[in-house]
Amino acid sequence: MKFFLLLSAIGFCWAQYDPHTKSGRTSIVHLFEWRWVDVALECERYLAPKGFGGVQVSPPNENAVITDPSRPWWERYQPVSYKLCTRSGNENEFKDMVTRCNNVGVRIYVDAVINHMTGSGVSAGTRSTCGSYFNPGSEDFPAVPYSGWDFNDGKCKTGSGDIESYNDAYQVRDCRLVSLLDLALEKDYVRSTIANYLNHLIDIGVAGFRIDASKHMWPGDIKAVLDKLNNLNTKWFPSGSKPFIYQEVIDLGGEAITSSEYFGNGRVTEFKYGAKLGTVIRKWNGEKMAYLKNWGEGWGFMPSDRALVFVDNHDNQRGHGAGGASILTFWDPRMYKMAVGFMLAHPYGFTRVMSSYRWTRHFVDGTDVNDWMGPPNNNGVIKEVTINADTTCGNDWVCEHRWRQIRNMVMFRNVVDGQSFTNWWDNGSNQVAFGRGNKGFIVFNNDDSTLSATLQTGLPAGTYCDVISGDKSGNSCTGIQISVSSDGKAHFSISNSAEDPFIAIHADSKL
Ligand code: AAO
Secondary structure (H helix, E strand, O other): OHHHHHHHHHHHHHOOOOOOOOOOOOEEEEEOOOOHHHHHHHHHHHHOOOOOOEEEEOOOEEEEOOOOOOOOHHHHHOEEEEEEOEOOEOHHHHHHHHHHHHHOOOEEEEEEOOOEEEEOOOOOOOOEOOOOOOEHHHOEEOOOOEOHHHEOOOOOOOOOOEOOOOOOHHHHHHOEHHHEEEEOOOOHHHHHHHHHHHHHHHHHOOOEEEEOOHHHOOHHHHHHHHOOOOOOOOOOOOOOOOOEEEEOOOOOOOOOOOHHHHOOOOEEEOHHHHHHHHHHHHOHHHOOHHHHHHOOHHHOOOOHHHEEEOOOOOOOOOOOOOOHHHOOOOOOHHHHHHHHHHHHHOOOOEEEEEEOEOOOOOEEOOEEOOOOOOOOEEOOEEOOOOEOOOOOEOOOEOOHHHOHHHHHHHHHHHHOOOOOEEEEEEOOOOEEEEEEOOOEEEEEEOOOOOEEEEEEOOOOOEEEEOOOOOOEEOOEEOOOEEEEOOOOEEEEEEOOOOOOOEEEEEHHHEO
C-alpha cells in the first residue's frame, strides 16, 4: 500500500497536471504581450523574490502582421510559421528569457497556437513578423511547410467552411474558427510538425503549454501530439518530467463539447470560475458571498486537480471569448482585488493571475469597438515595461501582479499551500471569512454596512500584519494590525467604504 501511494505521488508529480513550479510556489502570471527582455528582467527583479511560480507568455511563433486594424493583439493568434520571431522578440531573446527565469526558479509556459494558421481572408502578400512568405488563399505556408493537404477543408460540412453552431461537435472541431485555416490534426505529418515545434520549446527549457482553442481539436488528436513530446530539460527539471498542459476549453454548459473530454490530456481552463465569481462580487442575480461556502466542485466546476482558474483572461477582459459582462478586470479595481484575493486564498484549482496593458476603451451600444487594440507601442514596436519609483509599471502596462493586494495574496497562497479550507463564517449576506488550517485567514466585507465580528482564525496567538492594507517589514507593519488571542480568535472591523474591504493575515505576516 505504502509503495503504491509513493508511486502514485511520483506519478502525479511528474505528470502533465503538475506545473513543475519550484516547491512552495503556487501561482503563475500571464504577462500578456510582454517582450522577452522585459519578462526576463521581471523574473529576476520581481517574480522570483515575490514567490511567483511561472509566467504564461504570448505566442512566440511567427504570425501575420495585421494592418487593418493596425497591429491588433490578436494577430498573434494567426500563425505563419513556427520560427520564434514575433513582436515580443527573436529566438535568442526567447532562449535568454527561459534560461534566466529558470535560473531564478520561475517557469515559462508557452501559449501554443496549433489548431490553425492565419485567417483564410488574410490577403496574399501580407507581411509576417519574420518575413516568411505565406498565402492563405492557396493554404501555402512554405516556412513550416504546410500546404493544402494539411488542412481540414474536406472534413468540414458547413456551407461557409466556418463553425456555424456550437451544438455540433463535428463543426466545432473540423471547421474553421472565425475563418482561421483549420489544421488536419488527424494527419501524422501535422502532428509531428507541431510536436517538433513544441519539442524545440521544451528543449530550450519551457515547463509547459497553454493549448489554445483546444475545444476546436479532437481530444485524441491532442493526445497524439502530446505523446510525441520530449520530457522537460533536465538542466532544470527532474528526469522523466512531462510538460504541464492546460487546454483552453470554454465550457459554460449547454454546448456539445464538455471540459471533461479533455481531462486525460491535462488540465483545462475553468471559465465558469471567473464568470460566477464576477457575478457574486457584483451582487448580480441575487448572488451573495455567503453562497461561496461550497465554492469549487460544489458550484458545478470541474475537479480541482484538473482546473486552471483565473478571474479574467486576455479575451474576456475585452469582450472576446466567453464569460460576458460579469467578468471583473482591472477596470473595476476595487471589486477586482477582492475577486483575485478570494481566488488566491481559496484552495480550488491552479491559479493564474492576469497582467494587462491599458487601452482606450470606446463603447458603442455596449460594445468596446477598441477591443482589438494591441499593446503599448511606438509605430508597432512594443514599448518597454518601465518601473516607477513606487514599483508600479509605466508606459500603460497595468501590472496587476504588482498591486500590493494581489502580490501579497500570491504569497499568502504559497504560505497556506496544502492546508485545508477551515473556519468558514458568514453573516448570511456578503460578509464572509475563512481560514487555511493554522496558516492563514481572510475576511471580506462586500455588504453595505460595517463588518464587526470576533472570529475563529485557527492561527496561533500573536499580532499579525494585514497584507491587504500594508506590508510587514522587519517587525513592523505598514497596514492594519490584527491580534489573535490564545484561543485563536480575533476581532475584525472593516468599513464598507474601506478602499479595500478585506483583510488577510498569515503565518509569515506575524510580527
Ligand atoms: C480575428 C478577427 C476575426 C477574423 C479572424 C481571422 O477578430 O473577425 O475572422 O481574425 O482573420 C483571437 C481573437 C479573435 C481573432 C483571432 C485570430 O479573439 O477575434 O480573430 O485571435 O486573430 C471561441 C474559441 C476560443 C477562442 C475564443 C476567442 O472557442 O478558443 O473564441 N479563444 C482563443 C484565444 C483567442 C484567439 C483564438 C482562440 C484563436 O484565447 O485570443 O482569438 O487563436 C462561445 C463558445 C466559445 C467561443 C465563443 C466566442 O462562447 O462557447 O468556445 O470561444 O463563443 O466565439 C456566452 C456563452 C459562451 C459563448 C459566449 C459567446 O458567454 O455562454 O459559451 O457567449 O457567444
